[in-house]
Amino acid sequence: MSKRIIFTGLIALIHVVSYAQEKQNLIKNLTPIVQVFGTASYNFENNNYGYSFGRAHLGFQYRFNDKWDAKIIIDRGRATSVGEITVADTNGTMQTVQNTSKEGAYYTMFLKFASLQWKVNDKLSLEGGAILQNHYITQERFWGLRYVAQTFQDLYWHIPSSDLGFIAYYKLNKTFSFDAAITNGEGPRVKQDAFGKIKMAGGLNINPTEKIQTRIFYHNRQSGIDSTATEQMLSFFIGVKPSAKFRLGAEFNYMKNLDNNKDLNSLGYSVYSTFKIHETEVFARFDRLLYEESAINNLAVLGNGNTLMGGVSYSPVKGVQLSLNYQAWLPDDDAKPQNRVLFSMEYKF
Numbered sequence: 001m002s003k004r005i006i007f008t009g010l011i012a013l014i015h016v017v018s019y020a021q022e023k024q025n026l027i028k029n030l031t032p033i034v035q036v037f038g039t040a041s042y043n044f045e046n047n048n049y050g051y052s053f054g055r056a057h058l059g060f061q062y063r064f065n066d067k068w069d070a071k072i073i074i075d076r077g078r079a080t081s082v083g084e085i086t087v088a089d090t091n092g093t094m095q096t097v098q099n100t101s102k103e104g105a106y107y108t109m110f111l112k113f114a115s116l117q118w119k120v121n122d123k124l125s126l127e128g129g130a131i132l133q134n135h136y137i138t139q140e141r142f143w144g145l146r147y148v149a150q151t152f153q154d155l156y157w158h159i160p161s162s163d164l165g166f167i168a169y170y171k172l173n174k175t176f177s178f179d180a181a182i183t184n185g186e187g188p189r190v191k192q193d194a195f196g197k198i199k200m201a202g203g204l205n206i207n208p209t210e211k212i213q214t215r216i217f218y219h220n221r222q223s224g225i226d227s228t229a230t231e232q233m234l235s236f237f238i239g240v241k242p243s244a245k246f247r248l249g250a251e252f253n254y255m256k257n258l259d260n261n262k263d264l265n266s267l268g269y270s271v272y273s274t275f276k277i278h279e280t281e282v283f284a285r286f287d288r289l290l291y292e293e294s295a296i297n298n299l300a301v302l303g304n305g306n307t308l309m310g311g312v313s314y315s316p317v318k319g320v321q322l323s324l325n326y327q328a329w330l331p332d333d334d335a336k337p338q339n340r341v342l343f344s345m346e347y348k349f
Contacts, residue, residue: 029063033073035348037147044339054147059113067119075112112162112188128166130188134179134203135159135235138215142239142249143272145283145313147346148323152253152270153235156289156302160187163199177205185221197222214238221260228260245276265292272309279316283325285309305331311342321346 035057041050059073115129136153140146153159165183172178185199201219214237221231233256239249254267272285287307311325322345329338 031061031063032349033057033059033061033071036346038345039342041340041342044341045336057112068117069119070116071113072111073113074109076109110188123171125169126166127168130162130164131167131181131183133159133161133163133181133183133201134167134169135201135217135219135233137161138203138205138213139237139239139249139251139270142213142237142247143285144247144274144281145323147321148283148311148313148325148342148344149285149309149327152251152268152287153233155287155307156268157233157253157255157258157266159233162188164188165199175207177207179203197224211241212239223260225260227262229257229262231258231260232256246274248273263292266290274313279314281313283309283311283313303331303333303335305329319347319349 035055037054037056039050039052039054042048043050053076056076057073058076059071061069061071063069111130113130113132115127115131117125117127119125136151136159139151140154143151149155154161163181163183163185165181167179167181167183169179170177179202181199181201183199183201185197199219199221201217203215203217205213205215207213215235217233217235217237219231219233223230233253235251235253237249237251239247241247248271250269250271252267252269254265256265258264258266266289268287268289270285270287272283274281274283276282285308287309289302289307290304291302306329308328308330309325311323313321313323313325315321323343325342325344327340327342331337
C-alpha cells in the first residue's frame with residue numbers, strides 16, 4: 001500500500017514538475033508589448049488647451065523556436081478612416097458603402113497586428129496576417145520621435161501602418177536588402193470588399209556603411225471601381241549618423257491618385273535632425289507639402305504649406321520619453337496658420 005502511495009506521489013510530482021517547466025518555457029518565450037502616447041497642447045490661434053492619448057498598443061509576441069514567432073497587438077486610437085457605414089438610398093433601401101473620411105471615432109480599439117513569421121534562414125523571412133507595412137517604418141525609426149509627430153506619409157496621407165496580407169524580407173548582404181508585399185490595401189480594419197483589388201509594394205535598402213542608410217519604396221494600390229484610379233506612391237530616404245550623438249535624415253515622397261481619387265496628386269519632402277546631450281535630444285524638422293492645383297480646388301485636402309517642429313526630448317528612465325516641443329502649420333494661402341506648444345509623452349516595454 002505504501003509503495004502504491006509512493007508511486008502515485010512520484011507520478012503526481014512528475015506532472016507538477018512537467019507543468020511547471022512548460023509554464024516557465026511559456027513565460028520565457030512570451031514578450032509583452034505596451035506602447036502609449038500622450039499629449040498636452042496649447043493652440044495659440046484658438047487659445048485652446050487639449051489633452052489626449054494619441055495611441056495605445058497592447059499585446060505580446062511569442063517565440064515558438066528560432067524560426068517561428070507570432071505577434072498580436074490591439075490598438076486604441078482614433079482611426080485614420082471611418083471604413084464601412086450603412087446609408088439609405090432615395091427608395092429607403094439600406095446600402096453598405098465605403099466611407100473614406102480621414103478621421104474615425106475617437107475611442108476605437110481594433111486588432112492592428114496579428115501575424116505569424118517564419119525565418120526561413122539567415123537571409124529570408126516570410127510573414128503573413130495583419131502585418132506591419134514596411135513603407136515609412138525605416139524613416140520612422142530613424143526619426144525616433146514618433147510620439148512627438150508622425151513621419152511624412154503618415155502625417156499627411158494617413159497611410160495605415162498595418163494591412164492584411166503577406167510580406168517577404170530578403171537580406172542579400174550587409175549593404176543590400178529588399179522586401180516585397182501583397183496586401184489587402186485597405187488597412188487591418190476593413191475586409192476585402194466586392195470591388196477590392198490588391199496592393200503591391202516593394203522596397204530596396206542600400207546601406208553602404210553603418211553611418212549611412214538609404215531606402216527606395218514603391219506601392220501600387222488598385223481599385224475595382226471604374227470611376228477611381230490606381231494609387232501609386234514613390235519615396236526616397238537617406239539617413240546619416242556621423243556619430244552616436246548626431247543624426248540627419250531627409251525623405252522625398254510623391255503620391256499619384258491619393259486614396260484612388262483620380263488626379264489627386266501630392267508630393268513633398270521632410271528634413272529632420274537630432275543632437276543628443278546626455279539623456280536629452282534637441283531636434284528640429286521641416287516639412288514641405290504640395291498638391292496639384294486641381295486637387296486643392298475640388299477636394300477637401302490640407303493644401304500647400306510648411307510644417308515646422310522643434311524641441312527637446314528627455315528620457316528619465318529606459319522606456320519613458322518626455323518632450324516639450326513647438327509645432328506650426330504655415331499654409332501658402334490666406335488660411336489661418338496653426339501654432340502649438342506641446343508636452344508629449346511615451347512609455348513602452
